[in-house]
Amino acid sequence: MPLNEDPRTLEIAERLNAVHERIDTAVTAAGRPEKPKLIVVTKYFPAEDVTRLCQLGIRDVGENKDQEASAKAEEVSAALEQLGELSESPRWHFIGQLQSNKAKSVIQYAHSVHSVDRMSLVKALRKAAQRRAEERAENGHPACPDLDCLIQVDLRQDIPADGAGRGGASPSEIPGLAEAIEEAPGLQVRGLMAVAPLDEPAAPAFERLAGLSEQLRADHPGAGLLSAGMSGDLEEAVAAGATHLRIGRDVLGDRPYPR
Ligand SMILES: *Cc1c(COP(=O)(O)O)cnc(C)c1O
Numbered sequence: 001m002p003l004n005e006d007p008r009t010l011e012i013a014e015r016l017n018a019v020h021e022r023i024d025t026a027v028t029a030a031g032r033p034e035k036p037k038l039i040v041v042t043k044y045f046p047a048e049d050v051t052r053l054c055q056l057g058i059r060d061v062g063e064n065k066d067q068e069a070s071a072k073a074e075e076v077s078a079a080l081e082q083l084g085e086l087s088e089s090p091r092w093h094f095i096g097q098l099q100s101n102k103a104k105s106v107i108q109y110a111h112s113v114h115s116v117d118r119m120s121l122v123k124a125l126r127k128a129a130q131r132r133a134e135e136r137a138e139n140g141h142p143a144c145p146d147l148d149c150l151i152q153v154d155l156r157q158d159i160p161a162d163g164a165g166r167g168g169a170s171p172s173e174i175p176g177l178a179e180a181i182e183e184a185p186g187l188q189v190r191g192l193m194a195v196a197p198l199d200e201p202a203a204p205a206f207e208r209l210a211g212l213s214e215q216l217r218a219d220h221p222g223a224g225l226l227s228a229g230m231s232g233d234l235e236e237a238v239a240a241g242a243t244h245l246r247i248g249r250d251v252l253g254d255r256p257y258p259r
Pocket residue numbers: 041043064095096195229230231232246247248249250
């Protein structure tokens with residue numbers, strides 16, 4: 001079906017326009033010179049929707065489960081090839097909790113991991129990057145770009161001592177993690193990521209995140225990315241200086257219930 005007649009593509013295009021208008025309004029209100037990048041979160045949505053997004057010019061998509069993401073990445077690149085699409089495969093951003101034993105798989109397709117939250121994961125990603133580099137060299141393939149790593153921060157003001165409900169590293173863990181990523185061949189420390197906590201408004205939490213980002217940048221000038229803002233709080237994230245927004249529902253609609 002031609003692009004301009006597929007009803008789902010039209011629906012997504014309309015929703016995308018509305019989201020871009022929201023972002024533009026927020027950028028103007030914040031007096032920011034640059035518009036943050038939009039990452040469309042495609043978790044639970046089929047590969048076909050990612051292909052549609054590519055046809056609509058989206059270059060960045062986010063996923064939170066390795067199994068789903070790796071299968072989808074393959075399907076999408078096959079579909080785009082078959083369509084003879086000029087659009088390239090998108091960049092895949094991994095934004096969910098990542099088990100260390102999945103590092104080897106994630107590094108095969110991911111452009112970035114936004115959810116680096118502990119030393120053991122840095123080690124696993126480092127090992128995976130090294131192995132990939134060795135395998136590519138053995139097969140005479142050119143080296144891959146480094147994996148962009150963002151440290152996920154737990155923005156709760158009272159983090160339980162046992163780390164219950166942990167959604168990222170505590171702020172005090174950021175410098176050590178950043179150092180470890182920077183020292184790892186094949187990994188680049190690029191910035192911070194966070195989800196607004198449930199027990200307070202997003203604005204003050206994102207302001208704290210912006211402060212942490214400034215501290216990180218003082219030691220790691222290349223780590224200026226700030227991944228914050230979802231469908232419900234993109235305005236607050238733009239005001240706090242987010243460089244990357246992760247938007248799911250507002251672009252694709254309510255998520256299909258996971259099977
Ligand atoms: C699902 C998800 C999003 C997108 O949330 P929406 O409310 O659908 O916009 C953003 N970030 C993370 C980490 C997510 O898991």
